Amino acid sequence: MAERMIEADGVELCTESFGDPSDPPILLIMGTGASMLWWEEGFCRMLAGGGRFVIRYDHRDTGRSVTYEPGRPGYTASDLVGDAARVLDAHGIPAAHVVGVSAGGAFAQLLALDYAERVLSLVLISTSSAVPGGRELPGPTGEFMRFVSSAQVHWSDAESVIDYLVAYSRMLAGGRRPFDETAARGLVRRDVERAHDFAAARNHDVLPDDERSRTALSSIAVPTLVIHGTADPMFPLGHGEALAEQIPAGRLLALPDAGHGAERADWATIVPAILGHTAGGQGG
Template sequence: MAERVVRAEDVTLCTESFGDPADPPLLLVMGTGASMLWWEEGFCRMLAAGGRFVIRYDHRDTGRSVTYEPGRPGYTGVDLAEDAVRVLDAYGIPAAHVVGVSAGGGLAQVLALGHADRVLSLVLISTSAAVPGVDHELPPPEEAFLRFVAEARVDWDDTDSVVAYLVASARVLAGGRRPFDESAAKSLVRRDVGRARDVGALRNHDALPEGALPKGTLASIGAPTLVIHGTADPLFPLPHGEALAEGIPGGRLLVLEGAGHGVERADWAVIVPAVLDHTTGEARQG
């Protein structure tokens, strides 16, 4: 499918859809700092083949969506959640099943509280609570991840430096319990960097203010929720996923043994059927 640019107010977002628009809609929300390419095309087509109308999109300051001067984004994390509504409006979709990964899972939680009527169900992958509702302390990121963040250096004006940095980040986030496919990661990163309007604008996502969260807690989320979490996630260790599933009424947890942070190709065969099953049935269609 061809990319489609949608405009709402002063926001321009690049989107792409897969499948039949008559099928139940599935909106994919990537984590901050990552364009829609990180929802890989093969993954999207598997979901579409299962009878879903799949939409992925570039966040602001990623891919071909609107970019802002590095260090001066002029928007908040909550604004990124509102962008999901803008995408649904542009496609004429009253409500969709929402799948969010990493920070995109946090945006999905905000969306479910602030626009409950637009969310048929939630799938939260490799994420943590973005709204109140967890009454105990959760473990911090693993030492290897913290060390990478502290020691990594990147020249945002040098494409090779940016590619090397993003590939190294992907390696760390993979968790280290499985072989890391560096060739595939480098191919994806090069395509991502190559299509970006301004790859340096990615830095804006590291310093976004949270914005005004909608009222409510995890317990206020009424959408049927499936939490998917890897046992080797170095950013949000497994207890983060467990707390989400416990905090959201009726939340279910699918644990991926050995999986790191994100949607790894090795897990598509498990994730896709789980998402299709979760988004099937009259109770989940509204």
């Protein structure tokens, strides 16, 4: 395991790698507002133990990567997609298997569209289509919407932020399984305390609109594994089903009673699925 600061195009990003650099590479892309810590170390080590070179990294405005003034991000969503390619460049990797969760799954799709030569395969966890269109998709659950509309948090107070993020993690877990609050609180606290300025993570919510006309997801040619919990309150299962249908080489792995994210309870299922999907030099 080695944490490393990289600089590309004037942007400083914090990355960390696990495993043997000669093994097939897996790039992990986290969702918005979350640092690489949310790809938990145990998860990364399981993948590396399966013979993969695993890289995780902090998005801009999270963790130890470059931080901008809260409310004034100096970049766009397309820049976050480009950062994934920058991380690969810094590690001397021409192409990798790409695993994205939540908005990181959308970034992974856009990476496969905009930088097709850099992507060997895709794994899309708890995410939705990055390209508008297609069939009508179910909205978030009523409970989820009530939470996000009513939750109170003081972003200048670390303890208030930690309490809010633990409650949000409980909501995302979907409510069908026991929730390990102690583990969640420990992870959230490490994330908040490690950040240059945790309030800057909210910049991801106010990124300038830089939408471009994009090719349909049907142009993604690499093997794609869509992993989706049946109790996801943000993106109900229909989002995963639609993704697996839109991408020609897509297939769906549904996780019974799982919520939003790569939960510890599902690692024993997710990790072997990713290892199998990424077996072979061209994405298995």
